[in-house]
Amino acid sequence: MLKRVTAPKEVASVGIPIAEACFPSPFHSGLEYASPARGSWNIVHTGMLIPEAHEIFVCAASCLRGVVLTAAEMGASHRFSTVEVREDNLLEGNMEYHVIEGVSDIIQKLPKKPPVVLVYTSCVHHFAGCDLDMIYASLRARFPDIDFVDCYMNPIMRKSGLTPDQLMRSRLYMPLKQRPIRKGAVSIIGSDLPSNDDNDLMVLLNANGLTIHEITSCKTYEEYQQMAESECYISYYPAAIPGGNMLAQRLGGTHIYVPFSFDFDEIDAGFASLAKTLGIPSPDSSQKRQACADALKETLGLVGNTPIAIDYTFCPRPLGLAKLLLENGFNVQRVYLDVVTGEERKAFEALQKQYPDLLLFPTVHASMRFLARKEPSGYLAIGQKAAHFMNTNHFVNVVEGGGMLGYQAILRTLELMREAFLEEKDTRNLIQIKGMGCGGCI
Secondary structure, three states: OOOOOOOOOOOOOOOEEHHHOOOOOOOOOOOEOOOOOOOOOOHHHHHOOOOOEEEEEEEOHHHHHHHHHHHHHOOOHHHEEEEEOOHHHHHOOOHHHHHHHHHHHHHHHOOOOOOEEEEEEEHHHHHOOOOHHHHHHHHHHHOOOOEEEEEEEOHHHOOOOOOHHHHHHHHOOOOOOOOOOOOOEEEEEOOOOOOOOOOHHHHHHHHOOOEEEEHHHOOOHHHHHHHHHOOEEEEOOHHHHHHHHHHHHHHOOEEEEOOOOOOHHHHHHHHHHHHHHHOOOOOOOHHHHHHHHHHHHHHHHHHOOOOEEEEOOOOOOHHHHHHHHHHOOOOEEEEEOOOOOHHHHHHHHHHHHHOOOOEEEOOOEHHHHHOOOOOOOOOEEEOHHHHHHHOOOOEEOOOHHHHOOOHHHHHHHHHHHHHHHHOOOOHHHHOOOOOOOHHHOO
């Protein structure tokens, strides 16, 4: 039966009070909508972090359109190629041959052979039962001087196993070859954006004279390979955890996860665990706690009772941020997210009890297409999607944590809130830029 997709005269709100929300999926999963807030990175941006890498996407033409535009928008078309899958490839059963010959033809025509090639297959290869192991074995035999990495543009992987985001972040480090571990060398892994020099992790590592590797600062493939010398791999973005575990298991060394958190005790516990693993003194947080308390009072004194909306693209802990702000007197009214992660369960349950009227809204529910405010709302938004849905020019323009961590993340977030309250931004144009910040580290 056909269903009406034009905007109805009245659209029922899909937002619900957090007290009525279910963990971990507060909203029905069905037809999805993509808002014009495009700042978060996708698999094209992330793969480009490997220096000198060339990406080859093997997909149907309709799927290729988006990734081709992404590469063009970021000025990386020279590092990007495509192989189009057509109906006859399925009917004639020559999918493996098509991938091998298509990828080979591209490599042979490149002006310079890349040291590493990322081949992205798609859902059609899985539906057809394509022998991917044979494909990569053949390519490695033909081009023994090139490292091939199997990557995936596969929407059917979104609901089970590793998500495409988790899988892509693990594939970032597959080309690393085992090297002797060097004492005092560490790698920060799994984040698209470079770590701020003043975030708590960087300050701790530098203060103790450790050698820091990070993919976002690698300019050559050899620099990238030096990451394999690390005795410890440190991640602080949740989607990086599976890749970090795989990396440590394959190359040796230790993987430790330091959570991105807005909870003082959890921040301290994370850094204490890291310090113990590295054999360095645990940092004293007393002055940082006081600085955060002072900054919270200063920011509240400025923004007062201004309504606040937060979305999950700003950082991996939107509910943790909402909890911190609400407990310190801020008027947080909305949080935009589609699922509640396991890391956020404690904050979710605390908010249900303490602030049951806090509204949760999805970002991909089909009805959200019609629910963006038509008139300026007067909200202070934290994140691009919240800015779009609330139609406000006063917003914090950060994605994926912005390289912040620890108490510095709290202080920086409050600083950005003060700036957003005082200064308007061109929301419409800013949020349409795909892969915010990718040009600075690719």
